[in-house]
Amino acid sequence: MSRNVLERVLHQLTVDRSAKQRFREDPQAFLQRFALTEAERAMLTGFDVLGLQQAGVNPMLTMGFWQELSPERDMRAYMKKLRPVGASEALHSAALKQ
Template identity: 90%
Template sequence: MSRNVLEKVLHQLTVDRSAKQRFREDADAYLRRFALGEAERAMLTQFDVLGLQQAGVNPMLTMGFWQELSPDRDMRAYMKKLRPVGSAEALHSAALKR
C-alpha cells in the first residue's frame, strides 16, 4: 500500500471541486487514474476511515474526506467508524450517579 498515493487522492478530493464531482459520478473510474491496489480502492469507495488511518493516512485527511464526500457526513458516524463499539461496551463512559 502506498500511503503517499492515498494521501494525494484524499487531498485532491477535499480541495478540488471537479475531483469531488468525478468521484461522486463514478468513484471507480476516478480512482483508476492513481496507482492504487484493490484494497486501497475499496477503502476509499467504502469510506473505510479506520482502514485508511491504520494504513498511516493523516487523520485530518480522512476526516476531510468523510466530511466532504461520505453519504453520512455526521461526525458521530465518523467516530463510530474509527472506534467500533462492541456489544459489551458503552459508547460513552460517563454516567450520572445517584
C-alpha cells in the same frame, strides 16, 4: 500499500471541486488514474476511515474526506467508524460535572 498515493487522492478530493464531482459520479473511474491496490480502492469507495488511518493516512485527510464526500457526513458516524463499539461495550462521552 502506498500511504503517499492515498494521501494525494484524499487531498485532491477535499480541495478540488471537479475531482469531488467525478468521484461522486463514478468513484472507480476516478480512482483508475492512481496507482492503488484493490484494497486501497475498497477503503476509499467504502469510506473505511479506520482502514485508511491504520494504513498511515493523516487523520485530518480522512476527516476532510468524510465531511466532504461520505453519504453520512455526520461526525458521530465518523467517530463510530474509527472506534467501533462492541456489543458488551458502552460508548461514553466526557462531560464536565457541575
